[in-house]
Amino acid sequence: MTPTNLAILATIVGAVVLFGAATVLAMGWAVRAGQFENFDRGARSIFGPDEPVGEPTDAFPRETD
Amino acid sequence: MGVTLTPPTPADRAQAARERREIDSSCRGPVLHYAASAVAWLLVGTTLAVVASVKLHSPYFLTGSEYLTFGRVRMAHLQAVGIGWSAMAGMGGACWLMCRLSRATLLYPKLLHVAAGLWNVGMVANVLGILAGHGRSVEWLDSPPYVAPFLVASIGIFSVWTAATFVRRREPHVYVTQWYILAAVFWFPVLYLVTVGMIFWVRSTGVMQMVVNWWFGHNYLGLWLTPMGVGAAYYLIPKIIGRPVHSYYLSIIGFWALALFYSWAGIHHLIGGPIPAWLATASTVGSMMMFIPVIAVAINHHMTMLGSFHVLRYSPALRFTVFGAMTYTAVSFQGSIESLKDFSEVAHFTHYTVAHAHLGAYGFFTMVMFGLFYYMIPRLTGREWFSARLISLHFWCDAVGISIYFVSLTVGGWWQGRMLNDPNVPFGNIVEYVRPYLFTRSVAGCLMGVGHVAFALLLVANLAGWGRKRGIGPAYFVAPAGKPAAGEPAPV
Known part of the structure; x- marks a missing residue:
């Protein structure tokens, strides 16, 4: 195997290992941290007391003033 | 919150x-x-696009200068809009979304200014270098060799900054938009470094170079721009209409399915080329599996919007974002179908593919970014948009422009492919046949250009403080009947 081919193979294998390991680690962390446990809470996490569910934030002027 | x-x-x-x-x-x-910076690159890229487009149906246009030959102008256009506008718009939006979703104030602002400055310096060298003849004939990696260090340093800083903000977050839940952004800022540096390394440092050649080239080209859209665009839409649509996403479970499935399948899909660009059959087949399988995340996103966006479509009349941000989200579904379905070998026999290496690429990069990504800017910028500057008419002009020019663009090149490209497959049709006849479609493309490009100028004027006016001071309320597009427009007192 030529040095060029070896470098290409090493890069491909390295990239696959990096991507794969990162995916496994991220999923493992998410499961341990309970990120997949309460989907309703997840969906509502972008709302808050100042911009609650039910209040549009880019229209209906008088309702959010 | x-x-x-x-x-x-x-x-x-x-x-x-x-x-x-x-x-x-x-x-x-x-x-x-x-x-x-993103909007500046959009204007540069649009100008170059129109010049390149006109040259295809009027080949004697601007022939007196070697700087403006079709090959250089077309490469410079791709870099200006693909690496300049799209990446900078995505990174700017990602900064704001990460801070909001992490409930964290922005860390190290000077570092981000340095990152944005490095990207800009790289882009100036990129576009001018290509026009000066230093470009390289590797699509999506056309930039001269001295550009990569600037982009690598910039994205390196940006990725580390994103990770630091995430670590400092005060909101324990990781919203799906954050998953997309975190993935994008991890995937893109790896993708770029591996590709630049394999093509320009190790100097792979021939078939290997093509394979790496299209692994990058397709994944630039799928693992960098798509996560930014879909992530932004997952924040904007629920937030604007005030309704949580229809199925958060589906949104997570969609994210992980994209992570699993997208990177396989790029090699379908080489179907019919001299690559191993298994490689093309594996890529086709990956492309077909992309139906899973795309259907998940399509169901989610549509069902979230169901019953709230009337808000499109009032919200500029929603109008652009929903246009982009609907286009995402369409372009992704089309992309999967295009990966089928029978379909590729006709559509491949024709203007059909160009139409598809613009539907994705513009109809989906760019429109979502416009939506994000319309939502985000008034909240940053504390000023409403200067003119609802200009916003309307921007939307309709872009929406009609990309529609005309897509239809003309799709129809022209399909028949171009049919004729190319027929040995009895002289090549000159095919060139003549596609000319009207290419002319229509130029008209569509000019229309989109008008929209971009309107958007740039709006942005300049907003930054110059010409818009009304806003309170804590929304940015208005059309005030509902009997209600005041932004900044005006309520009727007594």
């Missing part, structure tokens, strides 16, 4: 609004740096 299960008290509202405003103002400098 936490979960709201009971009606908030006025004190809670005031406190949460203060916190949100504090986060938004901390983002102002760096995010506007990215946003203004």
Whole structure:
């Protein structure tokens, strides 16, 4: 195997290992941290007391003033 | 900002609004740096696009200068809009979204200014270098060799900054938009470094170079721009209409399915080329598996919007974002079908593919970014948009422009492919046949250019402080009948 081919193979294998390991680690962390446990809470996490569910934030002027 | 299960008290509202405003103002400098730079590159890219497009049906246009030959102008256009506008718009939006979703004020603003500055320096060298003849004939990696260090340094800083903000977050839940952004800022540096390394440092050649080239080209869209665009839409649509995403479970499935399948799909660009059959087949399988995340996103966006489509009339941000989200479904379905070998026999290596690429990069990504800017910038500058008419002009020019563009090149490209497959049709006849379609493309490009100028004027006016001061309320597009427009007192 030529040095060029070896470098290409090493890069491909390295990239696959990096991507794969990162995916496994991220999923493992998410499961341990309970990120997949309460989907309703997840969906509502972008709302808050100042911009609650039910209040549009880019229209209906008088309702959010 | 936490979960709201009971009606908030006025004190809670005031406190949460203060916190949100504090986060938004901390983002102002760096995010506007990215946003203004992005719009500047959009204008440069649009000008180059129109020149390149006209040259295809009027080949004697601007022939007196070697700097403006089709090959150089077309490469410079791709870099200006693909690496300049798209990446900077995505990074600027990602800064703001990460801070808001992490409930963290923006860290190290000077570092982000340096990152944006490095990207800009790289882009100036990129576009001017290509026009001067230093470009390289590797699609999506056309930039001269001296550009990569600037882009690598910039994205390196940006990725580390994103990770640092995530670590410092005060919101324990990781919203799906954050998953997309975190993935994108991890995937893109690896993708870029591996590709530049394999093509320009190790100097792979021939078939290997093509394979690496299209692994990058397709994944630039799928693992960098798509996560930014879909992530932004997952924030904007629920937030604007005030309704949680239809199925959060589906949104997570969609994200992980994209992570699993997208990177396989790029090699379908080489179907019919001299690559191993298994490689093309594996890529086709990956492309077909992309139906899973795309259907998940399509169901989610549509069902979230169901019953709220009337809001499109009032919200500029929603109008652009929903256009982009619907286009995402269409272009992704089309992309999967295009990976089939029988279909590729006709559509491949024709203008059909160009139409598809623009539907994705423009109809989906760019429109979502416009939506994000319309939502985000008034919250950063504290000023409403200067003119609802200009916003309307921007939307209709872009929406009609990309529609004409897509239809003309799709029809022209399909028949171009049919004729190319027929040995009895002389090549000159095919060139003549596609000319009207290419002319229509130029008209569509000019229309989109008008929209971009309108958008740039709006941005300049907003940054110059010409818009009305806004309170804590929304940015208005059309005030509902009997209600005041932005900044005006309520009717007594």
